[in-house]
Amino acid sequence: VNDQLLPSWRPGATRDAVLAFLDAAEEVPVADRMACFDNDGTLWCERPSYVQLDFFLDALRTSVQADPSVKEQAEFAALLSGDQQAIGDIGLERIAMALTGLFNGLSPQDFTARTREFMAHGKHQTLGRPHRTCTYVPMLELIAELRRRDFSVTVVTGGGTEFVRAVSQELYGVPPEAVVGTLIEYDYAPDPPRLSRSGRLVGAANEGSAKVSNIQTQLGRRPILAVGNSGGDREMLEWAAAGDGPTLALLVNHDDAEREFSYVSTAQTFAEPEPITEVGARLGWTVISMARDWETIFA
Amino acid sequence: VNDQLLPSWRPGATRDAVLAFLDAAEEVPVADRMACFDNDGTLWCERPSYVQLDFFLDALRTSVQADPSVKEQAEFAALLSGDQQAIGDIGLERIAMALTGLFNGLSPQDFTARTREFMAHGKHQTLGRPHRTCTYVPMLELIAELRRRDFSVTVVTGGGTEFVRAVSQELYGVPPEAVVGTLIEYDYAPDPPRLSRSGRLVGAANEGSAKVSNIQTQLGRRPILAVGNSGGDREMLEWAAAGDGPTLALLVNHDDAEREFSYVSTAQTFAEPEPITEVGARLGWTVISMARDWETIFA
Numbered sequence: 001v002n003d004q005l006l007p008s009w010r011p012g013a014t015r016d017a018v019l020a021f022l023d024a025a026e027e028v029p030v031a032d033r034m035a036c037f038d039n040d041g042t043l044w045c046e047r048p049s050y051v052q053l054d055f056f057l058d059a060l061r062t063s064v065q066a067d068p069s070v071k072e073q074a075e076f077a078a079l080l081s082g083d084q085q086a087i088g089d090i091g092l093e094r095i096a097m098a099l100t101g102l103f104n105g106l107s108p109q110d111f112t113a114r115t116r117e118f119m120a121h122g123k124h125q126t127l128g129r130p131h132r133t134c135t136y137v138p139m140l141e142l143i144a145e146l147r148r149r150d151f152s153v154t155v156v157t158g159g160g161t162e163f164v165r166a167v168s169q170e171l172y173g174v175p176p177e178a179v180v181g182t183l184i185e186y187d188y189a190p191d192p193p194r195l196s197r198s199g200r201l202v203g204a205a206n207e208g209s210a211k212v213s214n215i216q217t218q219l220g221r222r223p224i225l226a227v228g229n230s231g232g233d234r235e236m237l238e239w240a241a242a243g244d245g246p247t248l249a250l251l252v253n254h255d256d257a258e259r260e261f262s263y264v265s266t267a268q269t270f271a272e273p274e275p276i277t278e279v280g281a282r283l284g285w286t287v288i289s290m291a292r293d294w295e296t297i298f299a
Numbered sequence: 300v301n302d303q304l305l306p307s308w309r310p311g312a313t314r315d316a317v318l319a320f321l322d323a324a325e326e327v328p329v330a331d332r333m334a335c336f337d338n339d340g341t342l343w344c345e346r347p348s349y350v351q352l353d354f355f356l357d358a359l360r361t362s363v364q365a366d367p368s369v370k371e372q373a374e375f376a377a378l379l380s381g382d383q384q385a386i387g388d389i390g391l392e393r394i395a396m397a398l399t400g401l402f403n404g405l406s407p408q409d410f411t412a413r414t415r416e417f418m419a420h421g422k423h424q425t426l427g428r429p430h431r432t433c434t435y436v437p438m439l440e441l442i443a444e445l446r447r448r449d450f451s452v453t454v455v456t457g458g459g460t461e462f463v464r465a466v467s468q469e470l471y472g473v474p475p476e477a478v479v480g481t482l483i484e485y486d487y488a489p490d491p492p493r494l495s496r497s498g499r500l501v502g503a504a505n506e507g508s509a510k511v512s513n514i515q516t517q518l519g520r521r522p523i524l525a526v527g528n529s530g531g532d533r534e535m536l537e538w539a540a541a542g543d544g545p546t547l548a549l550l551v552n553h554d555d556a557e558r559e560f561s562y563v564s565t566a567q568t569f570a571e572p573e574p575i576t577e578v579g580a581r582l583g584w585t586v587i588s589m590a591r592d593w594e595t596i597f598a
């Protein structure tokens with residue numbers, strides 16, 4: 001029976017480890033069968049730039065068309081000119097908040113509509129395919145198999161919660177309440193009641209240990225499977241792996257320059273950043289080699 | 300067919316309004332079928348005291364047994380002596396935080412175990428039945444019917460998120476990620492990774508307009524049905540009612556001193572507090588009279 005499962009995963013130790021976990025999880029109470037997937041670089045491409053950044057840049061160009069003075073704002077000037085020195089001086093956090101600010105005042109519904117409009121047409125810069133087809137087929141197969149086994153499948157992303165929610169049902173079958181990301185606060189106003197996006201984050205960006213805390217506060221369970229690819233997923237993978245009973249920490253190694261991208265994510269575990277694959281090897285995680293373990297990457 | 304539905308609801312205008320909404324909702328896309336239920340006074344009894352307060356007092360007695368000096372803390376001294384003057388002077392918010400503090404440092408798992416242990420044995424003070432049987436049968440029927448029609452059923456409570464999550468699956472079939480309440484922050488520590496309850500709230504208590512904001516940030520959709528009973532539910536009911544398409548705002552009026560309790564909840568809508576039932580009548584909500592509309596209250 002197992003031979004039929006996960007057809008895009010090549011036979012080998014990685015696929016065997018995933019299948020062994022799936023079988024072992026049959027003994028776990030259904031209420032405890034929760035899986036947390038990172039999004040960027042885990043469920044879909046994050047190179048050469050995050051999909052959400054492409055969305056933000058698209059919105060920035062629209063804003064500049066409507067009002068050319070927008071491009072004089074320091075964060076946008078640096079970004080639009082591609083001046084790496086200026087970008088570095090300003091810092092990515094401030095730039096991200098400036099981009100987020102382009103949507104200040106929007107209702108959740110309007111923000112979702114903007115996202116879906118972009119996703120309906122946006123294309124990957126180098127792969128030449130629509131962003132919505134840049135998801136990894138082996139991961140979609142894994143999600144379908146988990147769901148068949150009564151897992152709650154969730155997405156735990158460093159990206160914007162509402163951005164990912166706008167597409168999570170269509171791309172992954174994941175409903176909005178099962179998406180945990182970096183959250184923007186809303187402002188409420190009465191008569192008639194309305195919500196509008198503020199420029200303020202709820203707490204910190206959803207990376208590192210924040211992922212663990214936010215999984216608990218927003219999802220209310222501990223995952224028995226966590227899947228990630230970068231330093232920002234480290235704590236989440238450790239959290240899943242250190243639980244009782246069958247658990248699996250699954251890490252994507254982007255080592256396929258031919259079909260996708262080849263790059264090394266690092267984690268700040270010692271004085272010097274350590275490649276996340278070495279962290280994984282040290283901690284006994286299952287590391288997916290995209291080049292070796294996946295027969296198909298994109299549909 | 301409709302005659303068979305909601306058997307504990309007596310025939311009449313209220314039941315008709317609920318059934319008409321259920322039929323109309325068949326035309327709403329499944330992704331938009333979300334219902335938000337308040338918990339205390341809406342799904343189960345909140346008089347003479349909140350179930351969570353009984354749980355806290357039980358924990359306080361246990362703490363005092365282990366360490367009698369605990370009862371000298373001002374908040375606890377006032378509470379244990381029932382000194383209403385002192386309670387008023389200290390304020391309910393500070394007392395609630397002091398009680399929450401009894402669980403500081405606990406892991407989410409241990410807190411859940413404490414809650415379930417209490418719920419397995421705790422009894423209602425005057426009804427003489429276990430707390431876990433103080434849920435309203437007509438509401439359980441409505442939840443089952445909503446689920447049969449592919450609604451996502453959620454609980455949006457002013458109570459502690461983790462307290463309600465510990466029982467929501469068993470009592471209502473609602474999984475933890477679909478419970479939105481007042482949240483305690485966790486502290487994360489590594490090697491091995493662990494979470495422990497801090498004494499700090501995430502944001503404000505989940506009442507009033509906070510319910511609307513938190514529905515959006517945590518559940519990511521706007522409800523088309525909201526059910527509540529008190530001033531703290533007002534904004535949530537208005538939020539649901541003001542949406543597009545078929546919507547329903549449903550308010551429980553506790554007017555049954557014989558079978559449950561008779562009391563008036565108020566909302567601060569004008570200079571003077573206004574009974575929430577009058578707010579409901581003014582805004583066109585469907586108001587449930589427990590005495591008139593419900594044939595059965597408890598199982």
